[in-house]
Amino acid sequence: MAEWERCLVDAGCRITAPRRAVMQVLRETDVPLMPQEILEQGQRVHWRLGLVTVYRTLALLTDLNLVCRVHREDGCHGYILTSPGHRHALICQVCRRAVEFSGEDDMHALIARVEAETGYQVDDHLLQLFGLCPDCQR
Amino acid sequence: MAEWERCLVDAGCRITAPRRAVMQVLRETDVPLMPQEILEQGQRVHWRLGLVTVYRTLALLTDLNLVCRVHREDGCHGYILTSPGHRHALICQVCRRAVEFSGEDDMHALIARVEAETGYQVDDHLLQLFGLCPDCQR
DNA sequence: TTTTCTGCAAAGGTTTTGCACCAAT
DNA sequence: ATTGGTGCAAAACCTTTGCAGAAAA
Numbered sequence: 001m002a003e004w005e006r007c008l009v010d011a012g013c014r015i016t017a018p019r020r021a022v023m024q025v026l027r028e029t030d031v032p033l034m035p036q037e038i039l040e041q042g043q044r045v046h047w048r049l050g051l052v053t054v055y056r057t058l059a060l061l062t063d064l065n066l067v068c069r070v071h072r073e074d075g076c077h078g079y080i081l082t083s084p085g086h087r088h089a090l091i092c093q094v095c096r097r098a099v100e101f102s103g104e105d106d107m108h109a110l111i112a113r114v115e116a117e118t119g120y121q122v123d124d125h126l127l128q129l130f131g132l133c134p135d136c137q138r
Numbered sequence: 139m140a141e142w143e144r145c146l147v148d149a150g151c152r153i154t155a156p157r158r159a160v161m162q163v164l165r166e167t168d169v170p171l172m173p174q175e176i177l178e179q180g181q182r183v184h185w186r187l188g189l190v191t192v193y194r195t196l197a198l199l200t201d202l203n204l205v206c207r208v209h210r211e212d213g214c215h216g217y218i219l220t221s222p223g224h225r226h227a228l229i230c231q232v233c234r235r236a237v238e239f240s241g242e243d244d245m246h247a248l249i250a251r252v253e254a255e256t257g258y259q260v261d262d263h264l265l266q267l268f269g270l271c272p273d274c275q276r
Numbered sequence: 277t278t279t280t281c282t283g284c285a286a287a288g289g290t291t292t293t294g295c296a297c298c299a300a301t
Numbered sequence: 302a303t304t305g306g307t308g309c310a311a312a313a314c315c316t317t318t319g320c321a322g323a324a325a326a
Contacts, residue, residue: 014300016306035290050308055291071209071264075316076290090258099256106248114239114267120228122269126209129252131260152280152325173315188283193316213291214315 004066011064021046022057023066031096032070032078032089070098070128092133103127142204149202159184160195169234170208170216170227208236208266230271241265 004023005015021042025033033041035054042049058079061067068082070089080089083100091098111122142161143153159180163171171179173192180187196217199205206220208227218227221238229236249260 012305014305016300018307048308051290052292052309053307056306073264075213075215077213090252090256090260092258093261099258101252101256103248103252106244106251110241110244110248111267113244114228114241115269118228118237118239119272120230120237120267120269121275122228122267123231124268126211126264126266126268128264129249129258129260130262130264131253131258134257137259150280154281154325156282186283189315190284190317191282194281 004061007064007066008060013060017046018042018049018053019057019060021049022054022061026067026079026081029080030098032080032091032098034076034078038079071126073130088127088129090129090131092136093130094132094136097133099133101129142199145202145204146198151198155184156180156187156191157195157198159187160192160199164205164217164219167218168236170210170218170229170236172214172216176217209264211268226265226267228267228269230274231268232270232274235271237271239267 025038025041039051039054067079070078088103089098115122163176163179177189177192205217208216226241227236
């Protein structure tokens with residue numbers, strides 16, 4: 001049984017065809033996909049898949065921290081698998097291919113400084129980088 | 139004439155009552171406001187203000203870099219005045235009060251490292267911090 | 277007077293909800 | 302057999318667009 005399936009079972013959830021389809025689509029991409037795109041690709045795996053179920057599945061997987069949501073400047077959201085220990089996305093502005101990176105060391109330095117400057121206690125952060133991937137630089 | 143008015147005139151735009159109302163609301167808050175909230179507060183200044191005009195004004199002010207948009211975890215957007223030289227928002231999760239901070243030095247270090255690791259060329263970044271402001275820590 | 281701006285209404289797009297049926301355990 | 306999940310339809314939102322009238326320059 002795959003790790004994500006164990007995770008769902010432990011949470012008291014069932015393993016279903018729609019959930020398998022969504023996970024399969026997400027495992028096959030390194031571009032953050034929007035719910036509509038996940039639907040279209042997922043229907044090639046499970047033709048009865050509906051958009052509502054995609055939303056509900058993404059919400060579940062996000063709660064379980066198996067999937068994370070990235071923000072786009074236009075306000076839409078894309079979803080990619082969560083990579084353990086790598087929490088931030090770097091997204092190509094041309095082909096939208098995303099890689100994740102760990103920025104914890106530099107972030108800790110920045111956060112400590114901002115906490116000292118502002119008096120705020122920082123609990124969470126949202127960091128995304130945008131640029132050109134190696135292929136699109138040519 | 140206020141600086142923001144000069145900025146609009148230079149861009150070939152007119153100074154109107156709805157635009158004054160939106161700017162006044164934004165100058166009186168340190169919490170990022172959603173368009174609907176800007177409408178409600180702006181109507182106390184200019185009762186004819188409509189939601190469509192709020193959106194159009196925010197788009198204009200954002201284009202002119204007088205106002206910046208912040209992302210919330212729930213997917214909504216808030217708007218606050220742009221502070222020169224301070225590009226990132228730190229938002230209190232209890233009272234939503236926001237301060238801006240400059241993180242350029244640490245960000246440059248992080249970006250240089252990520253560029254070296256991934257081969258991407260990084261052009262832009264989205265960074266927001268969330269936590270507790272001094273008042274809400276008690 | 278000329279051009280831009282505004283407000284309304286309507287459309288467009290994304291996300292959520294209600295409900296009856298279906299499927300996993 | 303039970304409980305949770307699914308899909309459809311419709312609702313609820315947020316945001317944009319078309320257009321005629323109003324206001325700034």
